[in-house]
Amino acid sequence: LTLDRKTGNVLKSWGRDIFIMPHGLEVDSEGNVWVTDVGLHQIFKFNSNGNLEFVLGEAGVSGSDQSHFNLPTDVAVSNDGSFFISDGYGNSRIMKFSNNGEYLYEWGKFGSNEGEFNIPHGIDLDNSGNVYVADRENNRIQKFDNQGNFITSFKNTETNQVEHWEVALKYYLGETDLSLTTWYGLNRTDTLNRKLKHFTHKQFQFQQALDTDI
Numbered sequence: 340l341t342l343d344r345k346t347g348n349v350l351k352s353w354g355r356d357i358f359i360m361p362h363g364l365e366v367d368s369e370g371n372v373w374v375t376d377v378g379l380h381q382i383f384k385f386n387s388n389g390n391l392e393f394v395l396g397e398a399g400v401s402g403s404d405q406s407h408f409n410l411p412t413d414v415a416v417s418n419d420g421s422f423f424i425s426d427g428y429g430n431s432r433i434m435k436f437s438n439n440g441e442y443l444y445e446w447g448k449f450g451s452n453e454g455e456f457n458i459p460h461g462i463d464l465d466n467s468g469n470v471y472v473a474d475r476e477n478n479r480i481q482k483f484d485n486q487g488n489f490i491t492s493f494k495n496t497e498t499n500q501v502e503h504w505e506v507a508l509k510y511y512l513g514e515t516d517l518s519l520t521t522w523y524g525l526n527r528t529d530t531l532n533r534k535l536k537h538f539t540h541k542q543f544q545f546q547q548a549l550d551t552d553i
Contacts, residue, residue, distance in 0.1 A: 363413030
């Protein structure tokens with residue numbers, strides 16, 4: 340759905356009879372719309388008019404090779420059109436592809452050490468190309484360089500597990516560098532209570548709960 344930002348009215352929509360369970364959503368710098376579907380084990384790229392550009396993965400077939408996914412959760416697109424996929428619920432890896440969908444490399448495995456994941460649930464990039472991964476069941480965000488080398492992690496120690504987390508809600512970031520601002524996220528309890536949690540960047544600690552409709 341494309342909504343009017345002021346009125347909330349639906350301007351246009353697409354995807355009927357395409358998706359089973361759309362999960363991750365990304366709009367790149369050219370207005371293309373990317374969707375991960377955890378039910379189909381696929382990644383879709385649409386142009387700004389909703390026309391399908393390409394699909395990665397085999398519909399309904401999970402896997403862990405270079406051309407298959409297992410419940411992919413999210414996608415993040417670089418300014419040059421290359422993109423990263425967090426794969427995801429079934430696999431514990433981050434994959435990078437060229438702008439035309441060619442597999443380049445990957446990193447990660449199941450675990451709790453640096454560079455390991457237990458459900459990489461969300462992914463985003465900063466202006467320097469660093470990769471931020473919401474490592475959900477490990478209750479942390481990990482930061483990597485563009486090649487997948489571990490830089491640091493931000494552990495949540497003050498609240499319940501962060502589940503519904505877009506590594507940065509771009510509305511609050513204003514499309515700026517992740518390291519220059521604060522982050523927002525939702526944990527399981529607050530999803531039910533419809534509250535938005537506010538965290539500092541440096542310490543990733545709970546600061547306040549905002550009674551905000553979401």
